Amino acid sequence: MVTRVVVQRSPALRARRWARSNLFSNAWNALLTLVTLALIGFVAFVLVRFIFIEADWSVVRENRRLIFLGRFPQEHEARIWPPIWLFALLAGGSMGLWGRVNARGAAAIVVSVVLVFALLAHGANGARLGVAVVLAGGAYLLAERGLRGEAAQVRARRAAIAGWALLLPFAVVVLVAFGGAQTSRLGGFLLNILLATVAIEAALPLGVLLALGRASSLPVVRVVTTAYIETVRGAPLIAWLFVAWFVLPDVLPPVFNLDRIDLVLRAMVMLSLFTGAYIAEIVRGGLQSVAPGQVEAAKAVGLGGFDITARIVVPQALRAVIPALVSQLISLWKDTTLVSILGLTDGLGGSEAAVSQREFFGRQREVLLFAAGVFWVVAYAMSRLSLRLERSLGVGER
Amino acid sequence: MAVLTAFRESTLWRRRRTRRWIVQSWFGFGVALVLLYVASRATRLQLGLDFMGDRAGFAIGHQWLTDYTGSESRFNAYAVGVFNTVRLVLAGLALATLLGIVAGVARLSKNWLVSRLATAYVEIFRNTPLLIQIIFWYTAVLLQLPNLERGVEVLDVVFLSNRALAVPWAYPEGAFVAWLGALVIAAAASWLAHRWRVATEERTGRPANPNTTALAVFLGIAVVGFVAAGTPLRPELPERGVAGAGIQTISGGMQVTPEFSALLLALVIYTGAFIAEIVRGSIQALPRGQTEAAMAVGLGGYERMTLVILPQALRIMIPPLTNQYLNLTKNSSLAVAIAYPDLVFVGRTIQNNAGYAVPVFLAIMATYLVMSFLISAIMNWLNRRVPLGGR
Numbered sequence: 001m002v003t004r005v006v007v008q009r010s011p012a013l014r015a016r017r018w019a020r021s022n023l024f025s026n027a028w029n030a031l032l033t034l035v036t037l038a039l040i041g042f043v044a045f046v047l048v049r050f051i052f053i054e055a056d057w058s059v060v061r062e063n064r065r066l067i068f069l070g071r072f073p074q075e076h077e078a079r080i081w082p083p084i085w086l087f088a089l090l091a092g093g094s095m096g097l098w099g100r101v102n103a104r105g106a107a108a109i110v111v112s113v114v115l116v117f118a119l120l121a122h123g124a125n126g127a128r129l130g131v132a133v134v135l136a137g138g139a140y141l142l143a144e145r146g147l148r149g150e151a152a153q154v155r156a157r158r159a160a161i162a163g164w165a166l167l168l169p170f171a172v173v174v175l176v177a178f179g180g181a182q183t184s185r186l187g188g189f190l191l192n193i194l195l196a197t198v199a200i201e202a203a204l205p206l207g208v209l210l211a212l213g214r215a216s217s218l219p220v221v222r223v224v225t226t227a228y229i230e231t232v233r234g235a236p237l238i239a240w241l242f243v244a245w246f247v248l249p250d251v252l253p254p255v256f257n258l259d260r261i262d263l264v265l266r267a268m269v270m271l272s273l274f275t276g277a278y279i280a281e282i283v284r285g286g287l288q289s290v291a292p293g294q295v296e297a298a299k300a301v302g303l304g305g306f307d308i309t310a311r312i313v314v315p316q317a318l319r320a321v322i323p324a325l326v327s328q329l330i331s332l333w334k335d336t337t338l339v340s341i342l343g344l345t346d347g348l349g350g351s352e353a354a355v356s357q358r359e360f361f362g363r364q365r366e367v368l369l370f371a372a373g374v375f376w377v378v379a380y381a382m383s384r385l386s387l388r389l390e391r392s393l394g395v396g397e398r
Numbered sequence: 399m400a401v402l403t404a405f406r407e408s409t410l411w412r413r414r415r416t417r418r419w420i421v422q423s424w425f426g427f428g429v430a431l432v433l434l435y436v437a438s439r440a441t442r443l444q445l446g447l448d449f450m451g452d453r454a455g456f457a458i459g460h461q462w463l464t465d466y467t468g469s470e471s472r473f474n475a476y477a478v479g480v481f482n483t484v485r486l487v488l489a490g491l492a493l494a495t496l497l498g499i500v501a502g503v504a505r506l507s508k509n510w511l512v513s514r515l516a517t518a519y520v521e522i523f524r525n526t527p528l529l530i531q532i533i534f535w536y537t538a539v540l541l542q543l544p545n546l547e548r549g550v551e552v553l554d555v556v557f558l559s560n561r562a563l564a565v566p567w568a569y570p571e572g573a574f575v576a577w578l579g580a581l582v583i584a585a586a587a588s589w590l591a592h593r594w595r596v597a598t599e600e601r602t603g604r605p606a607n608p609n610t611t612a613l614a615v616f617l618g619i620a621v622v623g624f625v626a627a628g629t630p631l632r633p634e635l636p637e638r639g640v641a642g643a644g645i646q647t648i649s650g651g652m653q654v655t656p657e658f659s660a661l662l663l664a665l666v667i668y669t670g671a672f673i674a675e676i677v678r679g680s681i682q683a684l685p686r687g688q689t690e691a692a693m694a695v696g697l698g699g700y701e702r703m704t705l706v707i708l709p710q711a712l713r714i715m716i717p718p719l720t721n722q723y724l725n726l727t728k729n730s731s732l733a734v735a736i737a738y739p740d741l742v743f744v745g746r747t748i749q750n751n752a753g754y755a756v757p758v759f760l761a762i763m764a765t766y767l768v769m770s771f772l773i774s775a776i777m778n779w780l781n782r783r784v785p786l787g788g789r
Contacts (some may be wrong), residue, residue, distance in 0.1 A: 022510040023509060029508070029509050033509060033511050218425070220423075220573045231767075236732075238731045243759050246749070246759075251439045253439075295679055330525070334526070335527070368533060369533045371530055372534065375525075379525035383525060
């Protein structure tokens, strides 16, 4: 045992020592510190001056509907709230069940809630946002404090997982079904969210099947799946989106009007097919990481081929690649902006449409920074979540 | 049913080989059916490549070294598009690697401020859509620069405006090819000199400056060859001029369009952030003993990094780096968003004018497959050449 002697020093002295060892340990380091300080100062000055003085944020405020919902019909706008409420409920509950919220996390949440209110709480939306906040907070408190005993915990976790699985179908049904909006009218950040979630949920099973095919011992299956994966990964997404735009309707069978599906659905189909190939490569890595002993043990207890794959190999492979899957989701989330090149009014397309109006001419900086900020917040939150998952799963620690 | 049960219990089905072939035949049959169906539908689409020989009829925005007016064939237009993509990708790869290495090393710096700045850079640019970054650099920065009349001038030789960045450049003339031959000889001679000095170093145990010698040999032969060939490079400064109707123009030197600059900036900054993470991860994957040993033999920070750490980290770095290189290549296709005439943009224009969606898209995909294959092949070759070190 090493005993550490802790000497209390005055904060000023501690700060000076810290600065000396971290910033000014030698001449080169001091120079580096000064140059970096100058750079940071310059960037901060330009940014602060722009954000608080030069920028005219009215372009974002006036066009928030266009940026968040695109050309989503006004009469159906109320339909977006039930999915948001369910999301708030699940997010609050999950945080209470799985996570611990530290001070920084809590501060980030409070700041984002305030920002969202400042931007979107007008008219009835204020009350609706309030409902979402109350639901999230209530679910958090209930999950954190209200559950007595292991059994209740387990039941609540199962319910939460089921809820997350049902969120997307629920959202799609509420938005589109029963005389709702046409899919072609989906837009804004709502479209980006839907594209990313639909594509990841459709691509996951496709990717697992492709990965199994590529790892198969059957040559025909292996060649076909490998060809698919490599062809899709070989060309850029925008080229595939052009294919979806110009070629897909001509090769889809004319049943259920499949050959006349609108651009939004075509983008969804193509994003799913595209992401499937990337997920296949991720899952392939996971399959290789499953110890051969697992398969042998499963054979020894008499499981058949299908059961070995579905119950032993794939679950362990997926567990090992969860962080990589989240990275794929992040890159998919960023890539959904490409649909704006097809002329769809997603978050980016809506932002560009906003500055094409005469009164907001030349306000590109404001809308683009705002759109970039929204994408960044979601992507950064996901990457933090992925780090946390990585730690709690203990991947790479066995 | 009885037949099925009997079949399932027969030795024929029980034999693994038979079962494998039955499964594969059905799978292959299904895939073939789908492909046949697609092909049968595709007969309504236009196929063939004859249309590529026709006159293109559209001009490609003026870029440095190319000026395509549209009177030539569509093949040539496509070739110009490929050339534009290739130069964008090559410049992007070089600069992104440089930026990524600097930022990755900076993230591990002992200087708190430097490592924080590098972390902020990586986290901000990695998590923002590349397309937004491209459009931001283009419409919100480069197009907002002053116009040519009021543009920024540096010493009367560099002009920066919303029309172009113009810098001095040297163009080949006369015996340029002969001088290129001299350069090849210079490279070979400097390689030999390097080997010779390294061998001397190993024999005598004293420093024999292999790098300096090699550089001196190369520069010596190159300069002598340059003079001997009659200075086959003609320097050219950008110059202002006035076209008809008093419109300001700029000509000469190398002119970089704002489209190219915006794409290059965005691709380099975005990919650099990913490469920085790869560099950081590879350095951290090295055993700490390497740094400590380098310190123990008295190497300074810079030499420790360039002689001990980076060469070993390189081996771990190459496979994920290859992935980023491929990503950058494919991401260069976002050029369509700001109308930089890359191969996708030109392909789309051809498809717009002539139809023939399927052949055009097949050509685009084939081109990307070839480029991806070349990059992978080069990187794999490099990967085999770099020795596995450290452990």
